[in-house]
Amino acid sequence: xxxxxxxxxxxxxxxxxxxxxxxxxxxxxxxxxxxxxxxxxxxxxxxxxxxxxxxxxxxxxxxxxxxxxxxxxxxxxxxxxxxxxxxxxxxxxxxxxxxxxxxxxxxxxxxxxxxxxxxxxxxxxxxxxxxxxxxxxxxxxxxxxxxxxxxxxxxxxxxxxxxxxxxxxxxxxxxxxxxxxxxxxxxxxxxxxxxxxxxxxxxxxxxxxxxxxxxxxxxxxxxxxxxxxxxxxxxxxxxxxxxxxxxxxxxxxxxxxxxxxxxxxxxxxxxxxxxxxxxxxxxxxxxxxxxxxxxxxxxxxxxxxxxxxxxxxxxxxxxxxxxxxxxxxxxxxxxxxxxxxxxxxxxxxxxxxxxxxxxxxxxxxxxxxxxxxxxxxxxxxxxxxxxxxxxxxxxxxxxxxxxxxxxxxxxxxxxxxxxxxxxxxx
Numbered sequence: 046x047x048x049x050x051x052x053x054x055x056x057x058x059x060x061x062x063x064x065x066x067x068x069x070x071x072x073x074x075x076x077x078x079x080x081x082x083x084x085x086x087x088x089x090x091x092x093x094x095x096x097x098x099x100x101x102x103x104x105x106x107x108x109x110x111x112x113x114x115x116x117x118x119x120x121x122x123x124x125x126x127x128x129x130x131x132x133x134x135x136x137x138x139x140x141x142x143x144x145x146x147x148x149x150x151x152x153x154x155x156x157x158x159x160x161x162x163x164x165x166x167x168x169x170x171x172x173x174x175x176x177x178x179x180x181x182x183x184x185x186x187x188x189x190x191x192x193x194x195x196x197x198x199x200x201x202x203x204x205x206x207x208x209x210x211x212x213x214x215x216x217x218x219x220x221x222x223x224x225x226x227x228x229x230x231x232x233x234x235x236x237x238x239x240x241x242x243x244x245x246x247x248x249x250x251x252x253x254x255x256x257x258x259x260x261x262x263x264x265x266x267x268x269x270x271x272x273x274x275x276x277x278x279x280x281x282x283x284x285x286x287x288x289x290x291x292x293x294x295x296x297x298x299x300x301x302x303x304x305x306x307x308x309x310x311x312x313x314x315x316x317x318x319x320x321x322x323x324x325x326x327x328x329x330x331x332x333x334x335x336x337x338x339x340x341x342x343x344x345x346x347x348x349x350x351x352x353x354x355x356x357x358x359x360x361x362x363x364x365x366x367x368x369x370x371x372x373x374x375x376x377x378x379x380x381x382x383x384x385x386x387x388x389x390x391x392x393x394x395x396x397x398x399x400x401x402x403x404x405x406x407x408x409x410x411x412x413x414x415x416x417x418x419x420x421x422x423x424x425x426x427x428x429x430x431x432x433x434x435x436x437x438x439x440x441x442x443x444x445x446x447x448x449x450x451x452x453x454x455x456x457x458x459x460x461x462x463x464x465x466x467x468x469x470x471x
């Protein structure tokens with residue numbers, strides 16, 4: 046079994062010459078993944094339709110819903126609105142994306158009564174709404190309809206890339222398990238709603254897969270697009286730097302500088318710099334357009350006001366502040382235990398077999414969440430990019446574990462649909 050120090054990619058899905066039989070096996074596997082993903086979309090669609098039917102039958106007022114949670118913009122005024130199926134996929138963040146597509150971003154930031162910056166569209170990046178809007182203009186179709194279709198298609202691509210990325214390291218069975226849990230898991234319905242998650246995951250996994258292929262120049266294309274799709278792309282810069290150190294240590298310990306040629310070292314340094322720079326580009330754009338230096342960070346922080354009150358940005362503090370405020374020292378201990386537990390998981394031999402790209406990206410992204418994110422109901426959604434870790438071979442070793450992961454994930458999805466779509470936003 047490969048370890049974290051086995052940096053050379055396996056030839057299974059490489060772009061070089063390979064036996065026809067191997068190509069056919071990969072093609073059949075990809076078709077199996079797509080078939081599984083199609084089945085998962087039927088499942089998620091049924092759950093959303095059932096939820097919509099129940100909500101509509103109760104006048105959108107169920108025991109846990111005391112008021113109409115969804116609104117439509119009619120003649121410039123937000124009014125209560127009960128959606129159809131595609132409108133259902135455009136709730137919550139989808140409303141912001143559609144407004145960005147229709148009106149762009151505000152040049153003047155809204156303010157609260159106390160003068161602080163209020164929640165606004167600058168928190169939502171432009172690649173996804175502009176991509177959907179472009180298709181809507183060409184096809185003359187409603188934005189909310191195409192948003193659902195585009196997200197579902199990007200979700201299919203992300204699932205295939207996740208499978209290929211894990212299969213290259215640990216084989217078919219763990220890769221298929223990771224793709225299945227990803228497609229049927231608790232938050233899998235988000236792969237077909239008007240959120241940027243599917244597009245971001247597709248671009249992130251594409252960048253990671255190209256990193257495994259050592260295509261450092263080509264990976265900058267999906268990485269740069271991801272930086273304007275959803276926050277978190279900047280973690281790739283640290284991940285590349287970590288892989289660079291691993292490769293350098295390998296070459297030196299082997300006494301073979303040719304194992305890590307200078308040309309590739311330069312390419313990785315450039316890739317690190319570019320991914321880091323584009324990761325911070327959107328805050329700069331917000332500053333230029335609004336004239337407010339902290340326009341983006343202040344907008345993001347405005348969503349914390351209901352939990353922590355108005356605060357300035359202090360990295361690596363939000364998790365401790367929130368858990369400490371509501372649970373005291375026990376809450377802080379929970380955060381510390383979660384950090385240590387995650388670090389322990391990453392150091393296990395079976396997890397290390399996923400390779401330096403998956404491990405370094407997962408660790409970097411988790412560090413990013415710890416630094417900038419405040420845990421609330423969206424924590425499960427923003428953790429989805431950690432899905433490649435589901436390829437840990439230990440999960441695929443026993444039939445019972447595989448069934449439990451898939452079964453519990455699928456059973457949790459209707460709960461998440463009810464709680465995180467019909468009650469609160471994920």
